[in-house]
Amino acid sequence: MIENQTSQADVVSIEHPYYEIQGNEVTLFESAYKSNLPMLLKGPTGCGKTRLVQYMAAKLGRPLYTVACHDDLTASDLVGRHLIEGGSTYWQDGPLTKAVRTGGICYLDEVVEARKDTIVVLHPLTDDRRTLSIERTGEVLHCPPEFMLVVSYNPGYQNLLKGLKPSTRQRFVAATFQYPNTDTETNILINETGIDKIHAGQLVRLASGLRKLKDIDLEEAPSTRLLVYASELILAGIPARDACLAAIVEPLTDDSETMKVLMDVVDAIFG
Numbered sequence: 001m002i003e004n005q006t007s008q009a010d011v012v013s014i015e016h017p018y019y020e021i022q023g024n025e026v027t028l029f030e031s032a033y034k035s036n037l038p039m040l041l042k043g044p045t046g047c048g049k050t051r052l053v054q055y056m057a058a059k060l061g062r063p064l065y066t067v068a069c070h071d072d073l074t075a076s077d078l079v080g081r082h083l084i085e086g087g088s089t090y091w092q093d094g095p096l097t098k099a100v101r102t103g104g105i106c107y108l109d110e111v112v113e114a115r116k117d118t119i120v121v122l123h124p125l126t127d128d129r130r131t132l133s134i135e136r137t138g139e140v141l142h143c144p145p146e147f148m149l150v151v152s153y154n155p156g157y158q159n160l161l162k163g164l165k166p167s168t169r170q171r172f173v174a175a176t177f178q179y180p181n182t183d184t185e186t187n188i189l190i191n192e193t194g195i196d197k198i199h200a201g202q203l204v205r206l207a208s209g210l211r212k213l214k215d216i217d218l219e220e221a222p223s224t225r226l227l228v229y230a231s232e233l234i235l236a237g238i239p240a241r242d243a244c245l246a247a248i249v250e251p252l253t254d255d256s257e258t259m260k261v262l263m264d265v266v267d268a269i270f271g
């Protein structure tokens with residue numbers, strides 16, 4: 001039996017999630033949507049790319065289909081496949097096809113992780129054709145005005161083997177995300193978790209200090225997402241130092257010496 005893999009996509013209900021605007025990203029996203037332009041979001045892990053897409057889907061009143069891309073993602077995972085049940089065969093739309101049919105937003109998170117032959121499926125959707133061809137059913141779907149394709153990736157992990165070709169990148173309107181400034185990040189923690197302003201400020205100072213460290217080898221700096229996790233642990237009654245160790249330091253490194261350096265910064269702020 002062919003396995004149904006449409007569970008790779010999550011359909012997000014239209015509810016307004018909290019989002020702290022950092023610049024012109026909301027205006028840019030809305031303009032791209034109204035102009036039927038696909039959008040590319042670039043930035044480090046946990047800086048707000050996915051939350052922006054969720055926020056905009058709610059703001060625009062469109063269903064959101066999110067796909068976490070990976071090495072084994074095939075074109076069939078996006079477009080759909082024939083399935084067998086009870087001795088009969090039927091067609092199952094993939095998340096990309098569902099988004100086209102319903103006039104939704106399809107969000108491909110970390111798109112560079114997908115196989116290059118899968119990315120090719122997106123090309124007709126990102127130019128003036130705005131079509132999706134389903135070879136196995138013979139259908140050619142024309143995107144309604146409400147459909148939008150959004151992709152994201154982390155440039156920090158780009159290499160020769162994993163990166164979008166220029167011919168693909170130039171099909172998108174693009175925006176680069178950075179970690180929020182101090183005031184914005186503090187507001188995010190307070191509004192997202194309900195943590196008090198003092199602890200929120202300390203966590204943001206911690207992240208700022210760790211992001212500035214130059215003499216240690218971290219693949220990536222602490223994200224706003226990790227600060228949210230630390231806030232949640234503190235609210236649950238975990239001491240601040242232990243919360244920072246579990247939610248920030250441990251996820252960033254396995255190296256004991258590096259961990260000690262990071263904890264020195266934690267102790268300087270929370271000690």
